[in-house]
Amino acid sequence: MALQFTNEDKAILAGEKGMGAKMALSIVAETARLMGAPRLLPIASAHIDGALYHGDSGTLFAEKLVEGDAKVAVRSTLNVGALDLMGCSKQRLPPHERDMAKRMMRAYEKMGCEPSWTCSPYQAGHRPALGSDVAWGESNAVVFCNSVLGARTNRYGDFLDIACAIAGRAPDYGLHRTENRRARFVIDVSGLSETLRRADIFYPVLGTWFGLEMTNDIGVVDGLQGFPNEDNLKAFGAASASSGGVGLFHIAGVTPEAPTVDAALQGQKPERVIRVTIDMVLGALKRLSNASSESIDAIAIGSPHLSLEEMHALLTLLNDRKVIRPFFACTGRHVLRAIEADGTRAKLEALGITIVADTCVVVTPMLPEGGSVLMTNSGKFAHYATGNTGYAVQYGSLKDCVESAVKGHVIRDGGLWQ
């Protein structure tokens, strides 16, 4: 069925509301056609992933929208850019790239987007209501928004996110529709030890396994009732959306559309029940490290951006010891303000930690030149570090990262995985 346009849509498409509005609606409508969406839905908010510089083309696109007087029609937060505009950390972008990256960030601000510059907008006060339709970009934000908040979004790519924000509407297909949010697989983790299910490091590792197993299918995890906190869910989702293309997961008794396994299955039978064994989890853990050297050149945490609680946990684990390797802790302005106010920033910096705001180490050149091994506790950093930075990865828990940073070589507590 072809997309039906209202008279107002037709006026916009004729350019009567400005060339920016026309471009935005044309992009939304063309996507609707491709995806077979019968109509456009009003959206409550947007999270824009398009302001990260990948090359001049994206800047030219944003500036063309600005020249066409485009303005966002709904609340729109911004994902990371390529520069730390707060000046906490330094990026090695050559002059042309730096200029184009800054122009791009400013163009999105000019369209009325909030300068949140974070990949954890849901921890920066942007939490759309359960069941509301939104247009979010950034794979970890998308999966968190769908799964943990229960708001409805597809995996909006760069350009479509801002186009939907300007149009105030999104194509009605995919995860906007209740029937497409049903879990088809049951993932039973009740056979794993309680100690493991309580550990922070379990979640990005299980998320990695889940993404590899599901690709873009929807599964409901059973056996985690009472275990994960919000940061664990954030880490699980981010890992699953980098090893796979997961846009929505359910965890029975934890996430809002899965009060029970049966509710997540929408009353239907699962296509498959997978009982997760420790060997499956160990396989995913092993995959996250690809470095052969035990000496490390840098440590990075904060993908997705660290919460205030995670910053405090870092300070506690450091226990007044200085790190002897560059250590990057990536976060957003919402946390930066809080750690400045409570003294945590000054204490972390005195112990050698580099706070990174507005951006992160895998999207822009900032890891030390000449280094070759990065240690991280982030499943997402582990997935992207090598392709984007050339660094090989040693993966470990936050505690492992801190101990290794203090000693300068890999120290791991393997006891958890027995």
Add this chain to the structure above:
Amino acid sequence: MRAQVLIAGEAQGEVLALTHPISFWGGVNPRTGDIIDARHPERGQNIAGKILALPAMIGSSSAAAVMLELIHAGKAPKALIMPDPDAILLLGVIVAQEMEWPICPAFALDKESQRALHGKTIKIERDGEIKE
């Protein structure tokens, strides 16, 4: 053989059918077209000027930006083939159209048929008909 037309156009060239899903962001260098994902079996190959067949898309929602940059840099594939329309990747092509830059057409074709075309020089017509 006939593929479903996603974004209209015609193309002629050698088919590179990837054996594993890929994330364009972090997986393809936007300035050269090289496959850079360390864990990808086709790492080191180049997608520029190829008819690129993708078994599935995974990972980052910045794939559209990489696609647009590839087009802007003249390093795009000659055509894209995928099992189902992928909104994220195709957005890069849709935006290129809005920017009035040359685009690469896109077609839908199942994984098995994609594999059978690997390494062959083919012509895809505007209506999706594939000729070897």
